[in-house]
Amino acid sequence: MAKIIIIGGGWSGCAAAVTAKKAGADVTILEKTDLLLGLGNVGGIMRNNGRYTAAEEIKALGAAELIDITDRAARHTNVDFPGHSHATLYDVIKIEPLVRRKLKEMGINLEFEVRAVDVQMNGAGIKSILTADERWIEGDVYIETTGSTGPMGNCLRYGNGCSMCILRCPTFGPRISISQRAGVEDLLGQRGDDSYGAMSGSCKLCKESLSEEYQERLNKDGVVIVAIPPEDINLRKLSIKVCQQYALKEFAENIVLLDTGYAKLMTSYYPLEKLRKIPGFEFARFDDPYSGGRANSIRYLSMAPRNNAMKVSGVTNLLCAGEKSGLFVGHTEAIGTGSLAGHNSVRLFLGMPLLELPRAIALGDIIAYTNEMMNDVDGIKNRYTFSGGNYFARMQKQGLYNIDATAIKKNIEKIGLTDIFRTRLI
Amino acid sequence: MQQVLNCIDAGTEYCPCFLAETGECLMCSQLQRKTFCDCRNWNGVCIYQEYISNRSQKKEHRKALPGRILKREVISDSVIILKIQVNKTLARELSQPGAYVFLKNIKDPNYFDAPMSIMSADEREASVDVAIQIKGVKTRALDEFNITEVSLRGPYWNGVLGLKYIKGVQEQKALLVTRGIGQAPAVPVAKKLILAGNSVEVILDQGRAGANFAEKYFRELGCEIKIKPVFDLKTLTLTDEIKEYIRQSVLENSIKLVYSSGSDKMHEGICRLLLSTAPDVFFACSNGASFCCGEGVCGSCHTRTTDGTRIKTCKTQLNPVEIFGGGR
Structure with a gap:
């Protein structure tokens, strides 16, 4: 039995758990x-533009499970706001218990309040993971999905x-x-001015603290746009943001609220x-x-070099996402x-060739393109x-953007990868 | 491979300390001249945040206070007990396992400072009891029959290794093996364990102290007391009797924690005995390193863990198996 240990239960960790489980592994x-869900507990935007x-x-x-849950938990669908079309906004208050229930139903082991702090190596592979409460946890293959946010010292040194x-x-x-603990140096994201990291791009107000009119409009339309007083407009703030898709002038000149x-x-x-x-x-x-x-939190200070099958370079049994x-x-x-x-964690365990998604689909292209860009000044x-x-x-230019679900399905069929993540390998 | 190391001072009013200013913090990668977080040994407080919000300076360091001698009790040729008047704050801060102060006769210069474990601290009366074994220059200077005042520098807390195991055991059974002057730091350990609902058995060996001077303290706390020879000075090993007793205790009497209070050789014997008989039993011990500054600066207390890592034992809390276990 392949024992897959996933470090970090955010969206990517949960997604990795789902496909590793479906491929036949014992997953923790x-x-x-x-x-669960990390920053997914305060996010909520799906299906806007190329998403x-x-x-x-x-x-x-x-791997429909998690996408389906976000669709089911939607407060609003087909929302347009500056620069963005057809967004789905899931309810951040409802989403986590739904995902937790799904993962438990699938038989995935969830260990909460367990912080991985170090590794023990066996040659170029990880033998076990040390937790802050001094337990050693052993697996066959490890997936690191610890994200890149924080911690406090980074938020202080590179943020406010x-x-x-x-x-x-x-x-x-x-x-x-x-x-990094396994000996692979982290890659660091930069800002335009050569400083490191980037700041999370949104904050959340208590809806009930807004006027009744705005509450009603948010509940009804999902979006409210309010002009910022001219003296308070700060275009510089856009450059430090993580979310370049929201680093538009409209977002500096207006308060954009989403429900x-x-x-x-x-x-x-x-x-x-x-x-x-x-x-x-x-x-x-x-x-x-x-x-x-x-x-707000500081991000992108801890990325691992990897190949396009998501395996971390230099460690034989570590993937990342x-x-x-x-x-x-x-x-x-x-x-x-x-x-x-x-999915690839199970292939790695079995000694099978790892799956790389072709660049003919958006997911394959972004994984490969981002990898190229990580090595670019x-x-x-x-x-x-x-x-x-x-x-x-780029998606639009390459003809990868499509909002016709049937056509997208056909596209996947054409490259022969329909339901590949549903395939049981063990 | 080390387990988790912690700094005893992390998050206290004395943190960040001199080591943060010099880029030698035991805990924080940002204060080890690196520029990114690698917070392996997190202890509940961001030390870098504390440092920056303190205008990139250490906090005010510990000061020496004068302490009047309330009582001087001669126990044997080589041991005295001093009851010293302090203030209530210091008494409270010293009322925990591992607490110690640097003590010297008030008239002597600073380099007479000798580290002394607190045997008992009374916050209400604002006093502390210390047992002193007269051994060398520093302790002889404290052994004056008409001594009236000492200087205390403190509080320091790393006189016991494996504190988190002592603090983590509740409603269980614990065995304290003590020898000689090592009886003194075992008293606050027993108190902590008793307060957490544990039943505590203490083995006393008078060793070179020549008396079981802490017996009455243990009795007052409600410990069960056994008097047995623990260590054979000729062979520098545990006596067969104590080996058998510990083995039986952990195997048949469901002891959850064994605390060793004596020499490093004694710790080593007990630690290895536990590893070979009941590795799940927690092990803690007195910290017998030579302390001089207590601040991680002078280097006199350094030792190495079994994987060769150099640690400053005046500040580093760790599982003592890492030092005395002889490797995995």
């Missing part, structure tokens, strides 16, 4: 907090300090780079005093990060890379997402 997720294509590709490849985000490092302890259960405010942080001057925001307060008036595997932004990107890593300053920025432009 080690999650340092008490919640629609990618979501349908993931389903056609045979700990913003008390959903990862709750002070409570559960900081993220540790497992690949994800919270009122998702599409800017990294917003000083509370200034925010409360705007009519309808007099009672505004932040729900995530708690210090959203001042800061999500932000750990490159400058990706978003849940869909995490689920896509995670699904591939999970300017590429390392960019972020890659189906939903905007330069990668969405």
Whole structure:
């Protein structure tokens, strides 16, 4: 029996667990907090722009479970907001228990409040993982999906300090780079000005703290756009953002609110005093990060070099996915890379050739393209997402963007990969 | 491969310390002249955050305070017990296993500072009891029949290794094996264990102290006491009797934790005996390193773990098996 240990229970870790399980492995997720999904507990945006294509590709490849849950938990579908079309906004308050239940039903072992802190190597492979409570956990193949957010020292050195985000490092302890512990140096994302890291791109207001009019409009339409007073417009803030798909002028000149259960405010942080001057925001307060008036989490300081089958270079039995595997932004990107890593973990165990997705589909192309860009002087300053920025432009140019689910399904069929993630290998 | 190492001072009012300023922090990669977090040994507080918010300086360091001698008790030719007046805050801070102070006769210069385990601390009366074995220059200077005042520098806390195992055992059985002056640091260990609902058995061997001076403290706490020779000075090994007793205790009497309080050779004997008979039983021990500054600066207390890593034992908390277990 292949024993697959997944470190980190965010979207990519959960996706890896699903496909590794479906391929026939015994799967355990080690999650340092008490919640799965990590930043997925405060995200919520799916299917905007090219993410629609990618979501349908993931389903056609045979890993529909998590995409289906986000669809089922949708508060709004087909929402348009500046630069973005046909978005689905899932309810961030409902999503985690649904995913947790699904994973348990599938027989995936979930270990909460277990923080992986080190590895014991056996040659070039990982023999076991040390947890903060001094247990050694052994597996055959490991998948690192620890993400790249934080911890506090990084948020302080490269940002405005700990913003008390959903990862709750002070409570559960900081993220540790497992690949770095295994002797593989981390790659670091940069900003335009050559400094390191990038700041999470949205904060969340308590919806009930907004005026009744805005609450109603959010509940009805999913989106509210309010002009920012001219003296408070700060275009510079766009350059530090993770989410280049939202680093548009409209997002600096307007408050863009999306209804994800919270009122998702599409800017990294917003000083509370200034925010409360705007009519309808007099009672505004932040729900995530708690210090959203001042800061947000810092990301992309811990990426592992990998190949396009998601295997970490230099370690024989370690794969990676999500932000750990490159400058990706978003849940869909995490689920896509995670699904591939999970499936390949079983192939790696069996000594089979690892699956690389062809560049004829968006998911295959973004994995390969991001890898190329990680080695590029300017590429390392960019972020890659189906939903905007330069990668969405590339998708459109390459003819990879499609919102016809049937056509996407056919496309996957054409390359012979229909339901590949559903195939039991053991 | 080491287990988790912790700094005893992390998160206390004395953290960050001198080591943060010099880029030698035991815990924080950002304060080890690196520029990214690699927080393997997280202890609940971001030390880098503390450092930056303290304007990139260490916190105020420990000061020496004068302490009046309330009582001087001669136990044997080589052991005295001093009851010393301190303030309530210091008494409270010293009321835990592993607590110690640097002590010297008030009239002597700073380099007479000798590390002394706190045997008992009374917050209400603002006093502490220390047992002193008269051995060399520093301790002889404290052994004046008319001594009236000492200087105490503290509080320090790393006089016991494996503290988290002591603090983690509840409603179980524990065995404390003590010898000579090692009886003193075992008293707060027994107190902590008793307060957590454990039943505690203490083995006393008077060793070179020439008396079981801590017996009354253990009795007051409600420990079960056995008097047995623990260590054979000729062979530098545990006596056969104690080996058999420990073996029976862990195998038949469901002892959850064994604490060794004496020499390093004694720790080594007990630690290896446990590893070979009941590796799941927790092991903790007194810290017998030579402390000089207590701040991780001077290097006199350094030792190596079984994998060769050099550690500063005045500040580093770890599983003592890493030092005395003889490798995995």
